[in-house]
Amino acid sequence: MPLEDRNNPSRVQGILPPTISIEQPVEELTIDGARMVFQNTPGTEAPAEMNTWFPDFKAFWAAENIVKACTMFLRYEGRRCGMP
Numbered sequence: 251m252p253l254e255d256r257n258n259p260s261r262v263q264g265i266l267p268p269t270i271s272i273e274q275p276v277e278e279l280t281i282d283g284a285r286m287v288f289q290n291t292p293g294t295e296a297p298a299e300m301n302t303w304f305p306d307f308k309a310f311w312a313a314e315n316i317v318k319a320c321t322m323f324l325r326y327e328g329r330r331c332g333m334p
Contacts, residue, residue: 261278272300 270279272288279286287303294315301312 272290275290277288279288283305284304287305289301289303291296291299291301293299296314299315301310301315317325
């Protein structure tokens with residue numbers, strides 16, 4: 251549900267719904283002129299996670315997937331990271 255902007259009541263704020271879904275293990279898209287290769291990596295750091303390769307720039311973005319670290323030291327259930 252969008253929130254009203256207190257300074258401008260005619261303007262609303264919120265998150266736009268997605269127009270593209272990455273559903274295959276590897277998909278290539280061109281967005282605003284930049285080629286991107288998306289790799290789905292579900293179940294790694296989060297239930298839905300992905301890596302992105304920018305071939306024209308030779309740049310790789312993997313966020314939390316690239317480091318072996320716990321991003322949350324305590325989970326919501328109170329268990330420590332790494333405990334089943």
